[in-house]
Amino acid sequence: GENVEQHPSTLSVQEGDSAVIKCTYSDSASNYFPWYKQELGKRPQLIIDIRSNVGEKKDQRIAVTLNKTAKHFSLHITETQPEDSAVYFCAASISYGQNFVFGPGTRLSVLP
């Protein structure tokens, strides 16, 4: 089955700096890659996603890149703010509407 790895497990950055989180997946059939942000005790919130027919997607300060050949995708957050502090999960879905396999998560701390 699909296996998703995520690095780093923890990340601390200064406010205003950029943060990059990387994920790799094992199943080349996966075609949908969402990123979720989860604050303590709350539900995961979708922040950006990308499908396998696209190499890059951007939404204001957040961008995701996908390298299908290497089977990895990355989350980029620019101009980080304290409210970006949370746990971020990447996920991969093997086909339309199927269940997600989540990465282990990255705890991001943005220091003021």
Next chain:
Amino acid sequence: GAVVSQHPSWVICKSGTSVKIECRSLDFQATTMFWYRQFPKQSLMLMATSNEGSKATYEQGVEKDKFLINHASLTLSTLTVTSAHPEDSSFYICSARDEGRAPYEQYFGPGTRLTVT
């Protein structure tokens, strides 16, 4: 739109008792819902896929007789933890797909924190 609710938000029960958790899609119909379990500082682990009108599909290692799932309508799925034990204490989160609006996405409920004493 695309709101998923869960009830209760937290529950404490005694070992050996059963607990039912409800997951509702409030403004859309969901043929498929997913149940996840999340232990502290860990990722979301899929327990089972709930299908309206049919049996749930359980992930390997998840006891279907212990975690009973019923998806009786297009807006409600329930997870019943039977004969709960302290090791079942966890954060249980459901999600649902709005096939008509965004078939790829999953919308998560707020979660239910179960503590078994």
